[in-house]
Amino acid sequence: MRSVHLNQAATSFPKPREVVEAVHAWFDRPPVDAARGGDGANDPVAPCRKELAGLLGVNDAAGIVLLPSATHALNLVIGALVEPGCHVVTSTLEHNSVLRPIAHRERDIGVAVTMIEPGADGTLEPASLQAALRPSTSLVALTHASNVTGSIQPVEELAEVAAAASVPLLLDASQTAGAVSLTHGRLPGRVFVAFAGHKGLMGPPGVGCLVVPDSMLPQTIVGGTGMRSEDRFHPPDLPLRHEAGTPNLPGIAGLRAGVRFVHRIGVEALGAHRAWLVERLREGMRVMGHIRLFPLAHEDGRVGIVPFCVAGWDPDEVGLVLRESFSIEVRTGLHCAPLALRGLPGEPRGSVRVSVGLGTAEDDVDLLLAALASLEGC
Amino acid sequence: MPRFVDLRELESCLSHSEAKEIALDEPVSVELMHRLASEGRLQYFPHFPRPYFRIDHPTAWLIQGIIGTPRLRIQLFGDRRAAALERLRELIETPAPSDETTKESPCHT
């Protein structure tokens, strides 16, 4: 039986051949300077930054910081900007990589936190953000799109509200990078954008990225950079300001190839492919009486996520049956975003999440629909 | 007769569901499924490409498995979990009576 990967929101699969080849090629050449990638010929770091800057409309590639994961990028900003006596605004749609660093700051240094909730269409209202701001607000941390519902947030409007109050905005673009266009230079105010390289950007796991608007963010992780070793202190300039230690060079080589690939096909086309598959899924599910699509699921399917429940089945059991009986991989449970389903009728104990991507074909969707049809009445 | 060769905790997204996986030295048969169902309510889905079953014990456990794979997923409930696990081991490792029926039944038996 063919295996079907419908958990693209966790990590994309399969990776484009050129990504696999780029990782492989990195291992085929001896590193001239093992600490930082060496002589330029086999150094993927600067070219990867350039590719990412081009994709995100960042004028100066020095503002692209390469880190081990989106989680590291989010922690870096939250750790640096949320200090004792501060207030943070975030939302119930966030992933634990935002919620937990904030919860730890709340527990450990007593910061105040306000959670804003989405409306019935799954999006956050700029007015809710406006109402949540206080004079002591030092950070607004919001997702560009929920990894549970796929709802895309009105980031331009949200950024305007934060900018008008002179509060930095941290945007988690892990689910949108490579699927929904985002031009950093067009967002007003002081905006940080964090995202993973291994999802829509098609790179290998182990590289995350942070777009920083300036070199004012305090340094939290410092150490070796392979440069200016005689200095007592870590270099203050971007991007090394926030990059310490040996980077994941093969991973960055793979991400560079992934971003080039995304550029070549085009973010709009990639988003449209997902939206088309999502529509096919929704159409198929709507006629099945035993499937309940979550109301917060966004009409705009570019993120490629469809959350639902199956009458009479626990979400985890649906995941188990799809994997073990039908060789279809989906994700079930709370998806590391435990508050995202709060307030829905019946307070569901999680959802089944199907997520599609570049590697998903029409017949993958049809196999899933056939499998779901056979759960009816059982 | 299958043997219980390993027991491992399964990672679960929901902390209130404590799931484990039992590895067996042979694939789960229809006969083993019925034996386990002697202490619980069986729901069997023979029409799935790889037949799936679940057995709900009234108080002590939930067993989920696929016919033909050497694994069972279990969740234990209540305060006597160690005793429940021992009872499951006994049920699994009981030699199959030669004349036992291996009738298949549709879902929701």
Ligand SMILES: Cc1ncc(COP(=O)(O)O)c(C=O)c1O
């Ligand atoms: C919305 C969102 N934010 C952050 C992350 C964290 O990404 P990583 O685990 O690669 O650090 C994820 C990953 O699932 C995500 O979906």
